Amino acid sequence: MMIATGLWRTHILIGLVLLNMAIGLVFISATTTPAYAITAEEMLANPVLEERARNLSKQLRCLVCQNQSIDDSDADLARDLRREVRSQIAAGTSDGAIIDQLRAKYGDYVLLNPPLDQATLFLWLSPLGFILLGGLIVMMARRQRGAAIATELDAAERARIEKMLASRDSENRPKT
Amino acid sequence: MIAELGHFALITAFILSLAQGVLPLFGAARGNSATMLIAPAAAISVALAVAFSFGALVWGFITSDFSLALVANHSHSTKPMIYKISGTWGNHEGSLLLWILILAIYGGVMALGGSAMPIALKARILAVQGMVTTGFLAFSLFTSNPFLRLANIPLDGKGLNPILQDPGLAIHPPMLYLGYVGLSMAFAFAVAALITGEVDRLWAKWMRPWIMAAWCALTCGIALGSWWAYYELGWGGWWFWDPVENASLMPWLAATALLHSAIVVEKRGQLKSWTVLLAIMAFSLSLVGTFIVRSGLLTSVHSFASDPARGVFVLAILLFAVGIPLALYAWRGPQLVTAADFTLTSREGGLIANNMLLIVATAIVLLGTFYPLGLEMVTGARITVGPPYFDATFNPVMALLMVFMAIGPVMAWRRGQTARLRPVLICAAAGAGIIALAGSSLAFGFSIGSLAALGLIGWLSAGIGADIWQQLKPNDTASIGARAKRIPNDVIGMWVAHFGVVIFMLGAVGDNLFNSEQVVRAKPGDVIQIADRKVTFTGVKQVEGPNYQALAAQLEYHDEDGRLFALLTPEKRVYNAERQTTTEAAIRPTLRGDDYAVLGDGDNKIGYTLRLYYKPLVSWIWGGAVIMALGGLIAAFGRQRAATKQSSLPQNAASALSTSDGGA
Numbered sequence: 001m002m003i004a005t006g007l008w009r010t011h012i013l014i015g016l017v018l019l020n021m022a023i024g025l026v027f028i029s030a031t032t033t034p035a036y037a038i039t040a041e042e043m044l045a046n047p048v049l050e051e052r053a054r055n056l057s058k059q060l061r062c063l064v065c066q067n068q069s070i071d072d073s074d075a076d077l078a079r080d081l082r083r084e085v086r087s088q089i090a091a092g093t094s095d096g097a098i099i100d101q102l103r104a105k106y107g108d109y110v111l112l113n114p115p116l117d118q119a120t121l122f123l124w125l126s127p128l129g130f131i132l133l134g135g136l137i138v139m140m141a142r143r144q145r146g147a148a149i150a151t152e153l154d155a156a157e158r159a160r161i162e163k164m165l166a167s168r169d170s171e172n173r174p175k176t
Numbered sequence: 177m178i179a180e181l182g183h184f185a186l187i188t189a190f191i192l193s194l195a196q197g198v199l200p201l202f203g204a205a206r207g208n209s210a211t212m213l214i215a216p217a218a219a220i221s222v223a224l225a226v227a228f229s230f231g232a233l234v235w236g237f238i239t240s241d242f243s244l245a246l247v248a249n250h251s252h253s254t255k256p257m258i259y260k261i262s263g264t265w266g267n268h269e270g271s272l273l274l275w276i277l278i279l280a281i282y283g284g285v286m287a288l289g290g291s292a293m294p295i296a297l298k299a300r301i302l303a304v305q306g307m308v309t310t311g312f313l314a315f316s317l318f319t320s321n322p323f324l325r326l327a328n329i330p331l332d333g334k335g336l337n338p339i340l341q342d343p344g345l346a347i348h349p350p351m352l353y354l355g356y357v358g359l360s361m362a363f364a365f366a367v368a369a370l371i372t373g374e375v376d377r378l379w380a381k382w383m384r385p386w387i388m389a390a391w392c393a394l395t396c397g398i399a400l401g402s403w404w405a406y407y408e409l410g411w412g413g414w415w416f417w418d419p420v421e422n423a424s425l426m427p428w429l430a431a432t433a434l435l436h437s438a439i440v441v442e443k444r445g446q447l448k449s450w451t452v453l454l455a456i457m458a459f460s461l462s463l464v465g466t467f468i469v470r471s472g473l474l475t476s477v478h479s480f481a482s483d484p485a486r487g488v489f490v491l492a493i494l495l496f497a498v499g500i501p502l503a504l505y506a507w508r509g510p511q512l513v514t515a516a517d518f519t520l521t522s523r524e525g526g527l528i529a530n531n532m533l534l535i536v537a538t539a540i541v542l543l544g545t546f547y548p549l550g551l552e553m554v555t556g557a558r559i560t561v562g563p564p565y566f567d568a569t570f571n572p573v574m575a576l577l578m579v580f581m582a583i584g585p586v587m588a589w590r591r592g593q594t595a596r597l598r599p600v601l602i603c604a605a606a607g608a609g610i611i612a613l614a615g616s617s618l619a620f621g622f623s624i625g626s627l628a629a630l631g632l633i634g635w636l637s638a639g640i641g642a643d644i645w646q647q648l649k650p651n652d653t654a655s656i657g658a659r660a661k662r663i664p665n666d667v668i669g670m671w672v673a674h675f676g677v678v679i680f681m682l683g684a685v686g687d688n689l690f691n692s693e694q695v696v697r698a699k700p701g702d703v704i705q706i707a708d709r710k711v712t713f714t715g716v717k718q719v720e721g722p723n724y725q726a727l728a729a730q731l732e733y734h735d736e737d738g739r740l741f742a743l744l745t746p747e748k749r750v751y752n753a754e755r756q757t758t759t760e761a762a763i764r765p766t767l768r769g770d771d772y773a774v775l776g777d778g779d780n781k782i783g784y785t786l787r788l789y790y791k792p793l794v795s796w797i798w799g800g801a802v803i804m805a806l807g808g809l810i811a812a813f814g815r816q817r818a819a820t821k822q823s824s825l826p827q828n829a830a831s832a833l834s835t836s837d838g839g840a
Contacts, residue, residue: 040697040785061560067418069562072411112562119557123547127569130539134532142516 042079044086053086056095060085060102061112069112179244182232183323186273189225189280190313192218196283196306200299201371212299216287219302222309223284230264230277233322237264242333245324246270252335252753254723262346263336268486269322271349275466276312278350278357282386283309286361293382300368301361308360311493319486335753338724344404352397352424356462358390359431363459363501366452370504373511375448380441383455387438388812391431392805398424399801410761410774412789414687414797417563422545423465426538430458433534435808436527444589446524449512450531456501461538463494468545518590526584533577540569571625578632578681581674582639586646600642607638629685637678640671666811673807680800686769686793699783707790709771710734716775716784717745724749729775729784731762746775746786765795 044050057071062078070078070085081102088098102110114120196218203211233246237260242248250267251260265274283305290298316322365383369375401424406414415421434454440447467490518524544561552558582604586596611634612627647663650656694706700715712732719726726747733742744762751758764771769792776785 040695043695059562059564061562067416067562068411072413072416107558109558109560112560113564113568114559114561119551119555120547120559123543123561123565124569126543127536127540127573130536131532131573134536138520138528138532142520 042082042086044090049086049089052095053082053089056085056089056098057082059099059112061110063106063110178232178235179241179323179325182229182236183321185225185229185232186313186317186323189222189229189276190310190317192225193222193280193306193309193313196222197303197310198306200303200306204296204299204303204371207296209295212295215299215302215306218306219280219283219287222306223280223287226273226277226280226313230273233270233273234261234264237261237270240333242331243325243329244322245326246322248326248330248333250336251333252723253332254753255336255341256722258343258346259336259341263340265349266336266340266345269316269320271353272312272316272320273322274350275353275357276309276316278353279305279309279312279360282357282361286386290382297368297372297379300371301364304364304367305360308363308497311496315486315489315493319489332753335751338749338751338754338756338758339408341751342404342408344400344408348397348400348404351393351400355390355392355394355397355431356424356427356465358386358393359427359455359459359462361386361390362431362434362455363497366455367501367504369452369512370501370508373508375441375452375512377442377445380438380451384435384438384442385812387431387435387455388808391428391435392808392812394424394428394431395801395805395808398428399798399805402801403798406794407761407763410759412691412693412761412772412774412791414794417544417566419545420465420469422541423468426541426545427458427461427465429534429538429541430454430461433531433538434458436530436534440524440527444518444524446514446516446518447528448514449509452512453505453509454531454535456498456505460494460498461542463490463497464542466490467494521587522591523584523587523589526580526587529580530577530584533573533580537570537573537577540573541566544569567625575628575632578636578677581677582636582643585670585674586639586643596643596646599646600639603642604635604639607641608632608635610634626685626689629681629688633678633681633685636674636681640674640678644671665813669807669809669811669813671807672810673804676800676803676805676807678800679796679803683793683796683798683800686796687791690792691794692790694786694788696786696788697778697783698786700780702783704786704788706788707769708736709790710736710738711773711788713784713786716780719747721749723753724751726750726760727775729773729786731773731786731788733764733771742771744771744773746773748775748777767795768792770794 044053054071058069060070060081062068062070062073062075062081064075064077065073068075068078070081084102085098088101093101099111103115108115108119114123116124196215199218200212200215203209203214235241236244236247237251238257240247240251240253240260242251246267246269250270251263255263263270265271283302286298286305287302290301362383365379365386369379398421401421402414405416406412434451437447437451437454441451467487516524520528544565548559548561582600583597586594586600588594608631612631615630616627647667648656648659650659654662692707694704696702696704698704698713700713702713704711704713710733712734714730714732717728717730719728726749728745728747731744731746732740733744735741742764744764746762747760749758749760750756759774759776762773769790772789772791774787776787778784
């Protein structure tokens with residue numbers, strides 16, 4: 001019965017936390033507007049096409065920069081690529097075709113998202129491999145050490161808990 | 177003259193640290209306490225000598241002594257004083273000396289404290305610390321001497337890269353180094369333990385404050401770097417998966433794993449071998465980070481001037497620092513293995529999951545950072561591993577970690593489930609569902625990723641909240657106050673730190689989903705609408721800075737009712753000495769969101785390019801990091817209070833209590 005009441009109260013508390021967050025979400029979603037181009041002259045008039053251009057720009061590397069997408073970079077080359085992407089989009093080329101064209105011209109280096117092929121197979125499969133390996137190591141370590149775990153308390157442990165609880169109670173008693 | 181004294185002090189420090197690295201080991205092996213006591217004396221002397229040397233270099237920068245090559249190359253007489261001082265570590269040689277200074281200070285503090293530790297253990301730890309210091313002092317003296325004089329003294333210096341002339345630079349490197357270098361203490365503890373082959377719960381108890389201090393500093397250091405990139409680079413982004421950012425993230429992930437596994441050693445005497453390995457790994461990753469930055473292998477704004485000889489030297493230090501401990505580990509490691517006395521559905525199991533996922537995340541970052549380099553060396557093919565890769569691989573692993581974050585802390589040690597588990601799971605699931613559903617119904621076009629992120633925010637916040645409530649709610653024997661008093665500070669620290677993760681996530685999700693952006697070419701008098709604000713561009717003003725000229729756009733921010741609430745003045749600066757142009761974003765940070773404005777090129781005739789952003793909740797990202805660090809401090813700090821409280825209990829009960837109750 002105690003647990004049930006506690007659970008109910010917990011729900012109220014969490015409810016309040018969530019309500020608070022929901023209010024925050026309503027507030028921030030009310031301030032949403034669509035995003036526009038990186039410099040005013042470059043942007044496409046059609047917001048749908050412009051959105052596509054922005055998304056593409058974020059996947060393309062500025063080839064002369066340290067580690068920036070063409071969307072972030074002020075470099076001339078990045079601007080040229082942004083214009084290239086937008087003129088292609090305006091001409092009706094699909095996203096995939098634009099990526100393929102740039103890839104043919106500049107190589108995989110231009111893609112911030114490395115495409116899955118022979119050279120990147122190891123890169124893409126490894127994260128899964130790491131997880132499996134980690135699990136395997138944990139399992140093997142446990143088996144090797146022959147862990148024998150009792151699931152019930154034995155008599156000595158019971159006695160220790162009794163003692164522990166007793167000393168805890170004495171600690172809680174108000175000092176007189 | 178002062179520079180020569182500084183140079184001399186540095187050489188003295190090198191010789192002393194060599195003594196600190198070698199002699200105490202012999203003393204400890206032979207049980208000769210006089211030789212062992214050389215360690216603290218040497219460590220304190222090294223710290224003083226390096227501090228003097230560093231002071232001498234700072235003095236050279238303050239007085240603009242251009243007969244010093246370093247000052248002539250990286251400073252300028254017209255620079256404001258704060259940037260003259262911070263310019264000391266705005267270059268390779270100076271930042272290396274700062275690194276050594278922090279290393280020596282850690283050694284000195286260790287020498288002064290730690291009186292409860294066995295003298296042999298302390299001597300060995302200081303000896304290992306001394307060896308690391310020796311390596312870096314040699315690096316400084318032989319390849320990167322900061323005290324070189326010029327034969328022809330220039331009239332003025334070449335100046336400092338303007339984007340480094342910023343208050344953020346004054347504190348970001350020292351903070352980051354406090355973290356990086358702090359991990360050397362954990363490393364020294366681990367190697368000292370491997371020398372004797374003995375690891376016990378006290379060892380972990382003594383090590384944990386050092387890990388905590390390093391972790392807190394690293395957390396703040398990374399957050400500062402991210403914040404600096406946010407306001408200085410002018411793109412409004414806060415994390416770019418840049419190799420140098422990755423270099424700081426990897427030791428952070430490993431240190432996070434380490435501070436959790438050290439809890440298991442301290443409370444339960446398990447995972448000893450793994451914790452030792454992790455401590456070596458965490459510091460090695462710090463060194464890898466230094467190697468990446470210093471060698472110029474992966475270039476970025478941080479690699480001031482790169483030189484292959486330096487890269488080779490760091491690589492040599494790295495090989496020694498990883499190779500010898502690993503050899504020791506292969507020899508002693510098996511000795512540390514204990515039979516596991518817990519089920520996988522226990523607190524230990526949760527912490528193992530935490531460790532495994534954090535290490536997988538570290539491995540992913542490591543692989544993604546070095547893969548292009550390796551591939552180019554092997555096949556010659558050039559590829560880029562950018563943010564989309566890390567989003568697709570790193571984020572799911574961290575998401576899984578957050579799932580465990582709500583469950584792990586409510587598991588019991590050894591045997592799994594507690595009465596607390598069920599209600600916490602129910603609450604967390606409800607929280608996840610509500611936030612994800614509320615989020616998706618409030619805004620269209622949510623991706624699976626952002627839905628998952630929202631769900632995780634709900635899951636974790638509700639999980640933590642439910643755990644707190646169940647530990648605080650009044651029962652038959654105690655009121656809320658009484659129960660709150662009994663909760664150890666490391667549990668409170670854990671709640672705070674985990675709650676910091678929620679705050680961080682809210683910031684990241686808020687910025688990602690609700691960020692608005694306007695890019696326009698505006699003439700004076702134009703009004704720009706962004707989010708619910710109306711921004712009037714009234715024109716530009718010439719501004720005279722201490723060592724730059726600037727053009728400042730005047731942007732009046734009005735709210736929906738037309739009330740003026742802020743004036744933002746983003747600048748374009750031309751630095752006189754360096755002949756470089758920078759853009760200074762103007763930011764008005766609030767808890768609700770940041771107004772962010774950048775001035776681009778243009779003139780009064782054709783208008784100016786203005787980039788305006790409204791970034792909801794973005795400052796919560798760094799706020800969350802600060803809260804995490806705060807939680808770490810509470811946990812590290814509170815251990816003492818818990819210890820004094822327990823000492824009044826009978827011995828067995830005290831240790832049993834800490835086993836059943838404590839832990840983060």
